[in-house]
Amino acid sequence: MSPSPSLSIPPCYRSPGILLHAPRTRGPFPFLCSQSRSFSKDQGQTHNCKGLKFIRGKKQLKDLSTWGIGGPCNYFIQVFDQTQLVSAIRFCREHSIRFIVIGKGSNCLFDDVGFDGCVILNRIEFLEKKEPGIYRVGSGFRFNRLGVQCSNEGFTGLEFAGGIPGTVGGATYMNAGANGQETANAIRSVEFVTMDGKFLRFSRTDLVFGYRSSPFQVMEELAAIIAVTFELQHSGSAKRRQHEYMERRRMSQPVGEQTAGSVFRNPLDMGVAAAELIEKAGLKGFRVGGAMVSKMHANFFINCGGATSQDMLHLLAVVKEKVDQKFGVQLKEEIIYIHPEITDVDLNKDG
Numbered sequence: 001m002s003p004s005p006s007l008s009i010p011p012c013y014r015s016p017g018i019l020l021h022a023p024r025t026r027g028p029f030p031f032l033c034s035q036s037r038s039f040s041k042d043q044g045q046t047h048n049c050k051g052l053k054f055i056r057g058k059k060q061l062k063d064l065s066t067w068g069i070g071g072p073c074n075y076f077i078q079v080f081d082q083t084q085l086v087s088a089i090r091f092c093r094e095h096s097i098r099f100i101v102i103g104k105g106s107n108c109l110f111d112d113v114g115f116d117g118c119v120i121l122n123r124i125e126f127l128e129k130k131e132p133g134i135y136r137v138g139s140g141f142r143f144n145r146l147g148v149q150c151s152n153e154g155f156t157g158l159e160f161a162g163g164i165p166g167t168v169g170g171a172t173y174m175n176a177g178a179n180g181q182e183t184a185n186a187i188r189s190v191e192f193v194t195m196d197g198k199f200l201r202f203s204r205t206d207l208v209f210g211y212r213s214s215p216f217q218v219m220e221e222l223a224a225i226i227a228v229t230f231e232l233q234h235s236g237s238a239k240r241r242q243h244e245y246m247e248r249r250r251m252s253q254p255v256g257e258q259t260a261g262s263v264f265r266n267p268l269d270m271g272v273a274a275a276e277l278i279e280k281a282g283l284k285g286f287r288v289g290g291a292m293v294s295k296m297h298a299n300f301f302i303n304c305g306g307a308t309s310q311d312m313l314h315l316l317a318v319v320k321e322k323v324d325q326k327f328g329v330q331l332k333e334e335i336i337y338i339h340p341e342i343t344d345v346d347l348n349k350d351g
């Protein structure tokens, strides 16, 4: 799909060498006619469909993102179980409405223009203990809470999740990690729903994860991850370790500020952290409008109050450019930019 003529990609993302992680929003059925919808029309109305209540044009994405940035979305719905999730997806597809599924919005940069589609907020929050160390958890369950609970119960594998602001679904999708642990290593199986409404369950051995990557990021038929089963081992020291990791996080990261965690992936092949390069480029405290490189941790960018998506995009672009100029390293985003209208456009490709 081509960019709409009425919306422009921010100029900073047109410059050669300025790359952006591809936003993967799920589009409508290709064979259905696209309805012409004006952005955020029917402001403030709700639309009831089979017991589901969609809010039209009113929900501000800044309230759904840890960065506190983003304009209105055309449709918004919260889902509390998999039946509601599937119904919401079916509604979107039948009406040719693009949708995204989000958790805590801790890895998303929404645009001030908003999102011309439906944002489905995942509130599937159950936790089942199947047997000692085996937890089946709804994808909307807070990852932080899971990490603390499992560690307190004497199981190791998810200590690092303490303090991570995302959901179990987001953490699986991103293969979140910290302190030498990764989500993938604790997974036994993942249940998800496809675009045509099928439920599938893959066991860990069927899934190839990497550093901040999962097969779900490139799975065309994925609609949403529904639940994840974790398999953890007994450990007398898990609780202490979880506390230590949390303390380390408090000492090294700007906890409590409006951030989206690490902005860039570490360039693993270079054997250096993105934060180190940004700091050595002299960019700690560098500011564009309301967006600033944290003085505490250079790979965290802070909304100091009133930052716009343009501020943040420009800050990202400047940091990438300076790091490239100084070290010849092209940083790659960990955060996902949700473009207001473009579907499946890889902005990494060119300007």
Ligand SMILES: NC(=O)C1=CN([C@@H]2O[C@H](COP(=O)(O)OP(=O)(O)OC[C@H]3O[C@@H](n4cnc5c(N)ncnc54)[C@H](OP(=O)(O)O)[C@@H]3O)[C@@H](O)[C@H]2O)C=CC1
Binding pocket: 023, 024, 025, 026, 100, 101, 102, 103, 104, 105, 106, 107, 108, 122, 139, 140, 143, 163, 164, 165, 166, 167, 168, 169, 170, 171, 172, 173, 174, 175, 176, 177, 178, 223, 224, 225, 226, 260, 261, 262, 336
């Ligand atoms: N290590 C750390 O300290 C930090 C880690 N993080 C990590 O960032 C991630 C963000 O989690 P969260 O805030 O919940 O995610 P978000 O709400 O930010 O969603 C980010 C993207 O993840 C995908 N996604 C989220 N939930 C689902 C789901 N149930 N099924 C399929 N795709 C999904 C969607 O991608 P798409 O639209 O492309 O399909 C979505 O756009 C986690 O991995 C979190 O642990 C974040 C901050 C700090």
Ligand SMILES: C=C(O[C@H]1[C@H](O)[C@@H](CO)O[C@H](OP(=O)(O)OP(=O)(O)OC[C@H]2O[C@@H](n3ccc(=O)[nH]c3=O)[C@H](O)[C@@H]2O)[C@@H]1NC(C)=O)C(=O)O
Binding pocket: 177, 178, 179, 180, 252, 260, 261, 262, 263, 264, 265, 266, 273, 274, 275, 276, 277, 279, 295, 296, 297, 298, 299, 334
């Ligand atoms: C926050 C995230 O995950 C974090 C995770 O919490 C921490 C803790 O294990 O390790 C990663 O950060 P990181 O690589 O920056 O880890 P740190 O230990 O803080 O720093 C690495 C190196 O960079 C140096 N460093 C760090 C910050 C800074 O401002 N300047 C600097 O030079 C540190 O001295 C250290 O030598 C994850 N980030 C990535 C992109 O891999 C996230 O994914 O959102």
